[in-house]
Amino acid sequence: MANDKDAAKEQKGLFDKLEKNDVKVADDKAKEMKENIINNKGGANYLGIGIHEVTVTAVELREASTGTMGIKFLVENQEGRSDASMWLSEGALPYTIENVSRLMVHNAKEENKDKARTHMSNIASAKELFDTVKQTIDERAKGKTEPFTCYLSIRESKNGDTYTNKDGEVKPSIERNLLSYKPKASAAQNVAKAVGGAEVVPEDELNMNDLPF
Numbered sequence: 557m558a559n560d561k562d563a564a565k566e567q568k569g570l571f572d573k574l575e576k577n578d579v580k581v582a583d584d585k586a587k588e589m590k591e592n593i594i595n596n597k598g599g600a601n602y603l604g605i606g607i608h609e610v611t612v613t614a615v616e617l618r619e620a621s622t623g624t625m626g627i628k629f630l631v632e633n634q635e636g637r638s639d640a641s642m643w644l645s646e647g648a649l650p651y652t653i654e655n656v657s658r659l660m661v662h663n664a665k666e667e668n669k670d671k672a673r674t675h676m677s678n679i680a681s682a683k684e685l686f687d688t689v690k691q692t693i694d695e696r697a698k699g700k701t702e703p704f705t706c707y708l709s710i711r712e713s714k715n716g717d718t719y720t721n722k723d724g725e726v727k728p729s730i731e732r733n734l735l736s737y738k739p740k741a742s743a744a745q746n747v748a749k750a751v752g753g754a755e756v757v758p759e760d761e762l763n764m765n766d767l768p769f
Contacts, residue, residue, distance in 0.1 A: 642734075
């Protein structure tokens with residue numbers, strides 16, 4: 557009983573000390589912490605190099621270090637999660653609309669595919685494209701219709717781009733692309749699959765200085 561009283565007294569003293577010297581999260585860390593908590597999907601693994609059949613769970617806007625705006629697609633499957641971005645600069649926009657159109661038609665019911673093509677062909681602005689994609693993904697995420705699915709290709713950069721990680725090591729840059737069809741895997745992707753995956757590059761360490769447009 558005495559030990560219980562001593563333990564309770566100790567806890568009371570520690571709580572009083574904590575209350576008096578309450579530590580606050582630094583302002584420059586609070587936003588990052590909040591986003592990490594909200595985006596945490598239960599500790600799922602990140603998908604590595606390879607071809608992955610995935611479900612698009614959400615889309616959001618992002619901005620590269622160059623100032624280029626883009627649509628970020630959040631994807632996942634039973635093995636893990638990842639993301640891929642499509643860019644909204646003036647030069648990239650027509651190609652992004654075409655790429656998104658293929659995904660939209662792929663996910664439309666057979667009787668609605670022509671309607672989906674027509675609708676997408678009339679989109680001529682970045683905002684209209686984002687609004688259309690977000691509305692579609694949000695509706696699918698409610699579970700009332702089939703999930704929005706596609707293929708995610710993760711591979712090393714074709715042109716040999718590299719980046720320097722936080723440890724000062726030079727690594728090959730990674731490309732992530734969403735496709736409406738399953739592409740033929742590259743030799744590197746086949747090797748990665750055979751050995752059970754490959755190193756995953758955090759998004760903030762991707763080479764964003766050599767955007768295609």
